[in-house]
Amino acid sequence: MxxxxxxxxxxxxxxxxxxxxxxxxxxxxxxxxxxxxxxxxxxxxxxxxxxxxxxxxxxxxxxxxxxxxxxxxxxxxxxxxxxxxxxxxxxxxxxxxxxxxxxxxxxxxxxxxxxxxxxSTLPGVDRPALITRLPQVGGGYALLLDVGANISCSAHHLVQFALMGEQAAQHTLDIAQPRIALLNVGAEASKGNEAVREAGLRLAELSGLHYSGYIEGNELFSGRADVIVCDGFVGNVALKTSEGVAKLLLGQRIKSGFLSKILTFWLKKRLSHLNPDQYNGASLIGLRASVVKSHGSAGSPAFLNAILQAISEIEHDLPASIAHRFDTAPQDSHAR
Amino acid sequence: MxxxxxxxxxxxxxxxxxxxxxxxxxxxxxxxxxxxxxxxxxxxxxxxxxxxxxxxxxxxxxxxxxxxxxxxxxxxxxxxxxxxxxxxxxxxxxxxxxxxxxxxxxxxxxxxxxxxxxxSTLPGVDRPALITRLPQVGGGYALLLDVGANISCSAHHLVQFALMGEQAAQHTLDIAQPRIALLNVGAEASKGNEAVREAGLRLAELSGLHYSGYIEGNELFSGRADVIVCDGFVGNVALKTSEGVAKLLLGQRIKSGFLSKILTFWLKKRLSHLNPDQYNGASLIGLRASVVKSHGSAGSPAFLNAILQAISEIEHDLPASIAHRFDTAPQDSHAR
The missing domain is CATH 3.40.718.10 (Isopropylmalate Dehydrogenase)
Structure with a gap:
């Protein structure tokens, strides 16, 4: 090595x-x-x-x-x-x-x-995006981006995030043909804001990309998509909301007693895959090298996870894959 | 009666x-x-x-x-x-x-x-908002609005939502001086998009309103605020994401066996206050009468809850309280 x-x-x-x-x-x-x-x-x-x-x-x-x-x-x-x-x-x-x-x-x-x-960003990439893993109900992970680097995004940005997310899913999750979805407030074509609707139309036209339409917040953990694309405001709120619910459940006070202790242990074990510490580490992708952003409130095991994630990205050379995708594959041809 | x-x-x-x-x-x-x-x-x-x-x-x-x-x-x-x-x-x-x-x-x-x-909307109200209750960690509820009626919102809309939410908290949750917060991607003044930042400045200037600043997605259930204001895209995603996490946990498969059955029963009981069926029913407020929107996937007990919520709103005459607030209290004086 x-x-x-x-x-x-x-x-x-x-x-x-x-x-x-x-x-x-x-x-x-x-x-x-x-x-x-x-x-x-x-x-x-x-x-x-x-x-x-x-x-x-x-x-x-x-x-x-x-x-x-x-x-x-x-x-x-x-x-x-x-x-x-x-x-x-x-x-x-x-x-x-x-x-x-x-x-x-x-x-x-x-x-x-x-x-x-x-x-610097990779050639063709306008804005880096912050991407993170979400545990899925059947096991495995999906990727969510952007989770806070870009507060307002145009359709063009969302399309670029989809292409970067596709590469991340292929190279870090080992999914040959990742299903790409847009996070929206409904499944119907008329739903959402203009940027999301326009991005949906453009993604559906992109050959070589498996676009599977809109998904809603309640499907983030459902296994329905491998890459979920949204602007950084929405992604940040969605991610933190799910962390809030998981922590609320993990942190609930329970009456003392032997049975309660067993139950609490069991509950924490069951919920551990939703604990942010287990999947800490969002990556800033679209740059010429790998930058991992650890959660601000991360503890020591979580910061270790972020270091391990950085090493995994070095091994997969994700920047090279994204550069290749933007250089050679069919892309969004519309004006910004 | x-x-x-x-x-x-x-x-x-x-x-x-x-x-x-x-x-x-x-x-x-x-x-x-x-x-x-x-x-x-x-x-x-x-x-x-x-x-x-x-x-x-x-x-x-x-x-x-x-x-x-x-x-x-x-x-x-x-x-x-x-x-x-x-x-x-x-x-x-x-x-x-x-x-x-x-x-x-x-x-x-x-x-x-x-x-x-x-x-029609009440005099002075530009857009009705969809408002819902969120269970809080220490017991009780907070109100979240908008959760999907207004996909894009200006600062002016957010300020109006805050005033309507204040009335809803006073009259349906019985909180004399509700703490109003804006949902954002960070606690610092520089965070968020322009509409949220401008709404924050205006709310801080409004006398008679208890504005308590920004909160993040992980604090939606924390008891830190009584009314949480955001645009309908963000609110819808946050609400559905929390439902998704709760349902994911409630719906998890467990190995058969006597102990597992006891544990599952106990878990469901613990999580029941996060089950959307328990707090189904978002209200469209800012109109001249009470309109309750039940969840599309609501079951019979949940639809019953929505009917009971409508009755509670009739009893509290929320439209009259909102009309009074917009008519007499200090309001947002800026241009839209």
Missing amino acids: PQLTVALDMMGGDYGPSITVPAAAQALLLLPELNLLLFGLEDELAPWLSRFQLDCHPRVQVQFCSQQVGNDHKAAYALRHLTDSSMRNALDALASGRASACVSSGNTGALMAMAIKTL | PQLTVALDMMGGDYGPSITVPAAAQALLLLPELNLLLFGLEDELAPWLSRFQLDCHPRVQVQFCSQQVGNDHKAAYALRHLTDSSMRNALDALASGRASACVSSGNTGALMAMAIKTL
Whole structure:
């Protein structure tokens, strides 16, 4: 196997190094071929590195930075002024080829803006999209995009997301001919807003793409589609709503007692496939390299999952597949 | 108590009279003061009425119609050509004062268009909104609007929804000073699309309204807000997504065996407050009378719940409260 190096922004998310460092240590234990580049503020990061003996680990390089992107920083501000942030340095490492993928649990808007600036989108791709996996009722996963990188989308953007999602499903879920659906408020052709209806018409015309029409929110987990396309506002709300319901059920208080403890254990086991920790890690796709966005509230196992997802994307070389699809396959020929 | 008469569209939804007739019969049994006006196609409705002995019930009037609104009928078509449909006749009964509320599980777009035409919106209200209850983690309910009547909304519409939702929470949930939130993709002021951001600024300026900022999809059931405002596309997807997750969990297959049966019973009981059947019935508010939209896939108990909700709205005279709020209270003064 060629050298496998992942750049990690250790500062993002709600908990910073207290969860990113244990996850990094675990990833190094699991994967003997893995190298990590770690970026963070010295004051906060160093104590944790020392505690987990990553300060002198042979497969770890640490680069301390002077800045950190906050959740309330606007993307434009972060892009212009936070050029020595851990997020920006991790992306720069990717752009310069020192790493093959990057993971951050920081501010999505800033990550998107910095990733476009440092990595550029692939030829033909207008906007990267944030894509995530959804567990399905019969087992397996579907992909949902966009889940928050693009708040307003035209029909043209939705069509591009469909093409990128198709490649992601083929190469990361191993589905030869993924069924592509548009998330809408009804199944009938007249339903939805103009962008969704127009995207539906264009997708139906695209040869070589398996477009299966509209699906509604209650079908996100039904196994009816392999790739579900929507704008980033709707996708973000849908994803977070499903997480909210799952957490509500997992977190319900139960009376004490032996039987209740057994029941709670059993319930948590049954619901575990809906727990965001199990499928943490949305990828920003359509860029020249793999960038994985971990959930801001991710715990250590969830951040580890995001690292493993980044490694899987390196192995599948998803950017190359998307570039090939946009370069050679029949595409949306309409004006934007 | 004054005369209580509800008009029922017996044809809408996925199952028609096979679920609406048993629900009507049950409502009449529960409420001795209730009168019903029933509208439907004779061929389909009459056998069910006879089976449940509603064809000669002293508190039932039946009016057979020649048309039915289908799920795939466009609103404009229904409005122009389906003037003898069960939906239209039920709304006409409301408009003429023969009934005080109307329930239909038919096509939302057609119901919205016909309701505006027959009933008109209240003075100052531009668009009616579809509002529904969401169960909350600590018990009780929050209200979510719009859940599908208005696919694209301006800031002005969102502000009006907030005012209508405030009245609904005060008068149907008995919350003196409801906390109003906007559904968004993040908590920070810079998040979201322009309509949501502008609505946030306007709501913060409205005196006498308890605006509590943005909430995200994972907080819909958290008890953080009493009224959650969004456009109809986002609200519809959020509502259906939560139903999808709840149904996924309720419907999961479990190995046979005695212990499993006990566990399944226990799980269903725990999840029952998230089952759409328990809180079926979205209301179209902002009109001169109460129109309740039952879920298209509602079963008989769920349709009964929608009838009970209509009765509750008659008792609280929600249209009068909304009219009063729009007439006298400080409102959004910006241009549309």
